[in-house]
Amino acid sequence: MTAAALAIEENRPTAAWGAVMSMALCVAMLIASEFMPVSLLTPMAHGLGATEGQTGQAISVSGLFAVAASLLITTAAGTLNRKWVLVATTALMLLSLVLVAAAPSFAVLMIGRALLGICIGGFWSLATAVIMRLVPQDDVPKALALMFGGQAIAGAFAAPIGSYLGGLFGWREVFWALTPIVAINLVWHVVALPSLPTAQKQDVRTMLGLLKRPYFRRGLIACMLSWGSAFTMFTYLRPFLEQVTGVGVTGLSILLLILGCAGFLGTWAADRLLTGNVAPFLKLPALVMGGATIGLLLLGFSVIAAALFMAIWGAMNTMFSVIWMTWMSRNADDAPEAAGSLMVAAIQTSILLGAVMGGMLLDSLSIQATFIGSIVLAAAAILLIGNGRKMLKPE
Template identity: 65%
Template sequence: MISRDSTVGISEERGAWGAVFSMSLCVAMLIASEFMPVSLLTPMAQSLDATEGLTGQAISISGIFAVAASLLMTTMAGRINRKWVLVTMTGLMLLSLVLIATAPNFALLMVARALLGICIGGFWALGTAVIMRLVPREAVSRALAIMYTGQAVAAAFAAPIGSYLGGIIGWRGVFWILVPIVAVTLMWQLLALPSMPANDRQSFRSLIDVLKRPYFARGMAAVIFTFAGAFSMFTYLRPFLETVTGADVITLSQLFLILGCSGFVGTWAGGKFANDYIVRLLQLVPLVMGAVTLGLLGFGQVVAVAAVLLAVWGAMNTSMSISWMAWLSQNVDDSPEAAGSLIVAAIQASILLGAGLGGLLLDHIGIHATFIGSALLSGLAALLVGTGNNLLKNTR
């Protein structure tokens, strides 16, 4: 016979995992909303009477606001219950999508994208800390993997689906489709997320105190080089595949789908191994990603080889985020919100920096220089990780 206490415990556990899955859906919508304009850039530019280059800034502005929001969120949120902070972020995403779908001009589009950037930075700054409060310590890496499954789904399917539907119902119609899904996400969070009062009032002093820890500062440097290396390559993957691999539109779609779907493997691996083998993962990811980038330079002319290498890269790409968030949960468990704010700001900034550096190399030297630069950044990240001992709090 099952006791009442046991029944309550099972119910609470199911509720916690329901909350984790609601966050996974929210992640999928955030990623889809953030990168959907990539596949709809041309029709959006034509509709808003703007150049494609100018419309592309709608993507970068969300990143800039995400950096600011990730640094400010935990301090400005103060003692507000973390459930209501997350619900507010999802509500702002809903508003942002409505504004994008109805934007009569480029100016309002930029305002809407800035709002989305606040949602992105705010959600990710608190995401890992919330996961740590929802599930037991031994289940954190599995819960993080579930949350990042939303990222893998969006990365694999959002762009091709958005491009296809955009040709049928127009780019505004694509964003209108996202609106009811985000509304469902909002309702799910209201029902599934438990009350999570803020533990302590965060301040900029708490951010500085965490950053002063030598192992954390070294980890932040490794994070910056790891993500900058990844995105200096990924941002310019299409021109590489078009000019070096010689891929046509159909082959491009197939290669990007392979890359996206392999992310599910990386999500599974991150959830399974991050808890016990965090140092090994932190060492492996930049080394493999750098090697794959060089492999593409050497053998990317062959479509089959490029497909295999992109599958490996895609798996590493999703395990990269899970690995660093698992490292945070294990080594800054006394101040996860402050650490989360800093690491999310570093990731968003490194994405912008990596893309900027890759673009400069592409414009002034060529695509080969962009990929070599990416591999060098990944190599520097691997050197910073080193044996991993300097990244662990118990070896300070």
Template identity: 70%
Template sequence: MTDTTRTDPANRQTAAWGAVLSMSLCVALLLASEFMPVSLLTPMADGLGASEGATGQAISISGLFALVASLLITTVAGQINRKSVLIALTMLMLASLVIVAMAPSFAALITGRAILGICIGGFWALATAIMMRLVPPQDVPRALSIMYGGQAIASAFAAPLGAWLGDVFGWRAVFWALTPLVAVNLVWQLSVLPSLPARRRQNFGTLIDVLARPYFRRGLIAAMLSWGSAFTMFTYLRPFLEQFNGADATTLSLLLLVLGLAGFIGTWAAGRFVGQQIAPLLKLPALIMGAITLALLFTGSSTVMTAALLAGWGGMNTALSVIFMTWMSRNVGDAPEAGGSLMVAAIQGSILLGALIGGLLLDSFSITATFVGSVALAALAVILIGNGQRLLKPVKLTQTLRRWN
């Protein structure tokens, strides 16, 4: 096993907070790159001579490549220093933005989005394991909340800012505007990330071994149901607000901004209040977001009530990531990269599946059916999780792993 004592900040019980902040910026830029095109769909389709439907599929292809990359990254990276892997992924993100900004054709757009998907899947698969090495164990929830603060930033500002810049300067300028920010992040990572040698060789056998643990499988299914519920609702939030609330463009932007800004509170609260007892928290995201989704069906005509409910939903949505990734770090601590790969693959798959289920319900029935479907998935998650104890590593296994380490 590689000796990482001299290069791993967590082994010295010190925290590399500069590296944590650089990871947070990387999260913000990744999510902005991933979801910015949603607000630029029409001008991108016009500029490339493609239909909006085809352009939308090209945009979503990043999710498919993210799913595949999340499962392959730890095996493909092998014994490569994890700092080098992160730097390579950031360079790929920069390349993908340049390709999309210069895209002369629909095929070039697909290529750029596929490369971005590799970045997304690879980064998220390694992120939690790296956080566990950048800070002492007791600071992991706080570090995760800081990293997911980048998610809140992107959620709050990417879509409205992208729409405005695209209207004023053109959609290509939006992607060009992201490139210097990614370049700065690349330089920052080079300077603040410590050397992170691979701790042990990863292979598909490691993934299978982790997946064979009953408590982890239950947690993985619970995470899939929770994220599937969230994205069944979130993907189709705009048509809901337009139909139930009669929201115009200005009201819609403000409501989405409220939802995004609430994410900052969610990440802060999760980092502050996630303690040693993680089990009781696991069902909270599905329980609260499911209840809010159901409540929106009865109060959606009131803008004030809708804003209040969306604030609660947005805060819990970002807390969801911190809670489940903290659970993963504590219960698959002997194989965090394998656990992270499986978690990211499950989340990406559930996002795609949630959007598919929501779309089918919307097209076949109504937006009400879509939201009811979201509530049903949340209810299944709550039932599966229960008090959370069956998602925790058995005490005997914990003691065995401690002796082994």
């Protein structure tokens, strides 16, 4: 082991839970910023003179730039201290929110969303690798569950509050309201994150090496299908609830609150269930969330049924992230940053394609066609995953 590597080992904290909490808040703000257009899709479209399908591309463009950033960040960052890379990505999120809130046109909105995509790609590429350095190995699933608790918080409060406040004050004010929270998070990062020097620069060869491993390649494709299914549906959930369930702004806010609060159950379950073999859990997201989408398609005209299926979807949504990032941490532990880059690229590509495909189906056919597309992708994921054993590193 080199002297630099030994220095990193000596400086590694036993368990920096304050830093984990800071990252959890950053996750909450990233999720809120990335998917806020879902709850504000209709008023944003009207305010910018665009269709709902076009405005849905505000999510896909952030995904496009997140893909590029995720593949480049670990190489571009070189041996820079990872603490300051995370601080820089959070500052970029703050700038993005200001641009979106003040956007005088659809083009400026898309520029702001592109900057957010760079932040998303940069943060998520490093997040799991950083968590693996902040806590002992046995505590990694717990720390991941805690970090993704930020996702549950964003899911529980960002969308319903965003929808409600957007109806009262306007969609721009919702984005302005996020900026002071992100500013606080920026300061918290500086204070709480320990120094995270890296002695080795990741490069493209490391990523290609991972892709040559059949189990990792299969898992990556399955992950993409699962995420693509989820966000083909989720991006266009508001038009479905308005057109099929027939709810107004208040009803929409309540249903989104139910979906989000159910996410806390998913985080709680992930913390307790992911202690052993992860293989049996890999197909659960596509199976459960795909099943919930079928339920909405068949019974979504009922508010009570819609609430039930959205709660099921929301609970699995937060567990989803912990399951797949735990899989990554255990099956690519020799190259966590490169694996993180590939995982983020795969997930963001899926979100991008899901938003594009869902928007095309919505504009050209119907909202029901969008949900059917989501179900088809979930079925493909389930078939590929099987019992999950072919996606585990050989012992």
